[in-house]
Amino acid sequence: MAKLGSAIFSRLVIIIPYAWLLFFFLIPFFIVFRISLSTTAIAQPPYEPVFALADGLSGLWAKLGELHFDNFVWLTEDALYINAYLSSLWIAAVSTILTLVIGYPIAYGMAQAPRSLRPTLLMLVILPFWTSFLIRVYAWIAILKPEGLLNQFLLGIGIIDSPLIIINTNWAIYIGIVYSYLPFMVLPIYSALEKMDHSLIEAAQDLGCPPITAFWKVTFPLSIPGVVAGCMLVFIPAVGEFVIPDLLGGSQTLMIGKTLWNEFNANRDWPVSAAVATILLLILVVPIVFFQNAQAKAEEQGR
Amino acid sequence: MQTWSRFNIASVVLGFAFLYLPIVLLVVFSFNESKLVTVWAGFSTKWYASLFRNQGLIDAAWVTIRVALLAASVATVLGTMAALALTRYTRFRGRLLFSGMVYAPLVMPEVITGLSLLLLFVAIGFDRGFWTVTLAHITFSMCFVTVVVQSRLLSFDRSIEEAAMDLGATPVRTFFEVTLPVIAPAVLSGWMLALTLSLDDLVIASFTSGPGATTLPMKIYSQVRLGVTPEINAACTILIGLVAVGVLVASILTKRREVQRLRDEQAAFAGR
Numbered sequence: 001m002a003k004l005g006s007a008i009f010s011r012l013v014i015i016i017p018y019a020w021l022l023f024f025f026l027i028p029f030f031i032v033f034r035i036s037l038s039t040t041a042i043a044q045p046p047y048e049p050v051f052a053l054a055d056g057l058s059g060l061w062a063k064l065g066e067l068h069f070d071n072f073v074w075l076t077e078d079a080l081y082i083n084a085y086l087s088s089l090w091i092a093a094v095s096t097i098l099t100l101v102i103g104y105p106i107a108y109g110m111a112q113a114p115r116s117l118r119p120t121l122l123m124l125v126i127l128p129f130w131t132s133f134l135i136r137v138y139a140w141i142a143i144l145k146p147e148g149l150l151n152q153f154l155l156g157i158g159i160i161d162s163p164l165i166i167i168n169t170n171w172a173i174y175i176g177i178v179y180s181y182l183p184f185m186v187l188p189i190y191s192a193l194e195k196m197d198h199s200l201i202e203a204a205q206d207l208g209c210p211p212i213t214a215f216w217k218v219t220f221p222l223s224i225p226g227v228v229a230g231c232m233l234v235f236i237p238a239v240g241e242f243v244i245p246d247l248l249g250g251s252q253t254l255m256i257g258k259t260l261w262n263e264f265n266a267n268r269d270w271p272v273s274a275a276v277a278t279i280l281l282l283i284l285v286v287p288i289v290f291f292q293n294a295q296a297k298a299e300e301q302g303r
Numbered sequence: 304m305q306t307w308s309r310f311n312i313a314s315v316v317l318g319f320a321f322l323y324l325p326i327v328l329l330v331v332f333s334f335n336e337s338k339l340v341t342v343w344a345g346f347s348t349k350w351y352a353s354l355f356r357n358q359g360l361i362d363a364a365w366v367t368i369r370v371a372l373l374a375a376s377v378a379t380v381l382g383t384m385a386a387l388a389l390t391r392y393t394r395f396r397g398r399l400l401f402s403g404m405v406y407a408p409l410v411m412p413e414v415i416t417g418l419s420l421l422l423l424f425v426a427i428g429f430d431r432g433f434w435t436v437t438l439a440h441i442t443f444s445m446c447f448v449t450v451v452v453q454s455r456l457l458s459f460d461r462s463i464e465e466a467a468m469d470l471g472a473t474p475v476r477t478f479f480e481v482t483l484p485v486i487a488p489a490v491l492s493g494w495m496l497a498l499t500l501s502l503d504d505l506v507i508a509s510f511t512s513g514p515g516a517t518t519l520p521m522k523i524y525s526q527v528r529l530g531v532t533p534e535i536n537a538a539c540t541i542l543i544g545l546v547a548v549g550v551l552v553a554s555i556l557t558k559r560r561e562v563q564r565l566r567d568e569q570a571a572f573a574g575r
Binding site: 006009010012013014016017018020021022024025026027028029031032035045102103105106108109110112113114121123124125127128129130131132133134135136138139140141142143149179182183186232233236237239240241242243247257260261264265270273274277280281284287288291292295296 | 314404
């Protein structure tokens with residue numbers, strides 16, 4: 001009896017979330033792909049052919065013949081889309097490097113802090129994450145505007161003579177991404193550094209290794225799993241970011257998340273936006289699998 | 304014990320200044336008399352007053368709170384189940400796909416998740432509105448709950464579960480009476496994480512919402528596009544205040560619980 005109960009319990013615990021994710025996460029991707037092969041139509045929903053259960057198998061087969069790759073051909077022919085993909089990858093890569101350069105010293109400093117202080121510091125890194133992402137991006141508009149607080153400050157202390165134009169440029173996007181994603185970089189690096197055995201550094205220094213060499217030869221290699229996890233957590237979502245380029249980047253900046261949004265909401269072209277999403281997903285599959293392997297390895301170690 | 308060097312202190316302090324300064328400025332300027340958000344003209348609470356007369360914002364806030372409470376609660380149940388499945392059952396058919404589906408939403412760009420869910424709802428003929436936003440929020444936030452709960456389950460001493468089972472407790476009873484009380488703080492913080500993710504989400508909600516189900520971030524976003532106003536600063540300050548109170552209460556509760564547990568343990572050892 002207990003054995004039967006155990007079997008039912010374990011089955012349910014697996015099947016319910018499994019089925020949920022299959023239905024609401026995996027199947028939608030197939031629908032996206034399918035609609036990316038349709039044509040735009042002035043109808044509700046705005047694409048055709050539309051599959052219906054009532055068609056039966058023969059109807060389904062006839063409609064499969066109407067699918068085509070025109071939307072993908074269209075994406076490769078229009079330089080706008082290619083440029084948007086390339087500039088998204090570029091912006092995400094630059095932002096990830098900047099986040100690493102800024103985040104690593106913070107994580108390192110936290111890991112070196114007195115033990116009693118560390119939980120508070122950790123809490124302070126997590127806390128901004130609990131406030132709205134939209135609000136945090138919005139806050140930067142008032143700071144970066146030509147007549148904004150940063151320019152007022154810099155003009156006031158006399159470093160610059162005329163206001164810096166930051167908002168509506170790529171720099172505003174870099175600042176926005178670094179700011180919003182910084183905790184995602186700091187936390188994994190901190191947890192890698194905190195677990196580190198400190199006697200290794202002492203051993204290196206006892207053997208005559210200068211502190212900076214000891215850092216590059218001992219500390220940094222040991223923190224690489226944290227660095228990789230942090231970079232993935234920043235890079236992947238940043239490629240498809242919408243809110244930051246939209247609010248801080250202005251109309252000139254080209255990022256694929258924004259292109260997709262406009263294609264969908266302004267042009268109401270569902271098949272093309274589905275094709276844009278499909279290609280974005282294909283680009284991101286490699287880093288996502290990489291991230292999952294790292295995650296699975298961490299899980300294995302924790303076991 | 305090495306000292307906390309000046310360089311390390313400087314990088315931590317500068318890092319925190321960078322993280323907190325924009326939020327502090329936003330809060331300060333919500334009390335500004337002037338309509339300009341960048342020029343200080345004296346203290347005033349008039350933007351809060353005008354906020355409470357803005358019926359559109361208040362309606363949106365209600366929708367958001369209802370969606371978030373419902374979505375976070377369901378996501379916590381589903382996410383905890385998924386965490387149990389991943390930590391307790393290392394071998395079952397399709398485990399690789401399962402763990403892939405749990406980790407992928409953590410990094411998936413929101414525009415993709417939003418679009419794909421919308422197309423699903425259209426394909427099955429589900430009218431967009433309150434329920435579609437809620438379902439979408441459950442789906443992406445449950446994976447965050449899973450990660451939080453999973454890390455707690457991995458450091459869990461399984462022998463006490465085994466002891467309960469050996470003494471004849473059913474798996475369900477063992478879970479509710481032994482496992483759940485131990486992982487409760489992680490489940491609670493998973494719930495809070497899911498709640499904030501849902502309260503915060505703009506992109507997925509915009510794709511999956513329909514008429515009559517405008518959420519607060521959607522409302523804020525559409526106003527921000529028209530220009531920065533102190534009224535939005537005031538709305539943001541209230542949200543930040545609510546979150547800060549929530550986090551404070553939660554941390555006090557966990558601290559108290561920990562102190563209590565330490566005391567219990569000491570009492571148990573003393574009594575032996």
